Amino acid sequence: MLELRNYMETLVWQNVDEIVTNNHGVCPCEHCRYDIVALALNFLPPRYIVTQKGETWTKVKALEQQFYVDVVTAVTNAVTIVRSRPHHNRPEE
Numbered sequence: 001m002l003e004l005r006n007y008m009e010t011l012v013w014q015n016v017d018e019i020v021t022n023n024h025g026v027c028p029c030e031h032c033r034y035d036i037v038a039l040a041l042n043f044l045p046p047r048y049i050v051t052q053k054g055e056t057w058t059k060v061k062a063l064e065q066q067f068y069v070d071v072v073t074a075v076t077n078a079v080t081i082v083r084s085r086p087h088h089n090r091p092e093e
């Protein structure tokens with residue numbers, strides 16, 4: 001069974017917890033974390049890979065090294081935006 005995945009999404013989810021923890025003042029609730037991930041993914045180019053059980057690890061590790069700095073930069077920028085205007089506090093919601 002083959003699957004098409006945006007590897008950037010995996011990489012952002014892997015790093016968001018640590019970056020949120022290290023940026024005091026940003027709301028850690030689920031809604032804000034999803035907002036951070038969505039914003040970060042809008043900054044990043046998608047990197048689609050075809051995955052099949054057990055055969056993707058080497059490719060994924062190579063991608064992780066290649067894009068790690070870009071992902072951290074994008075998530076950090078997203079944290080700054082969400083911290084300045086948290087989505088959950090908008091009165092219209």
Ligand SMILES: [Zn+2]
Nearest residue numbers: 027029032088
């Ligand atoms: Zn929040």
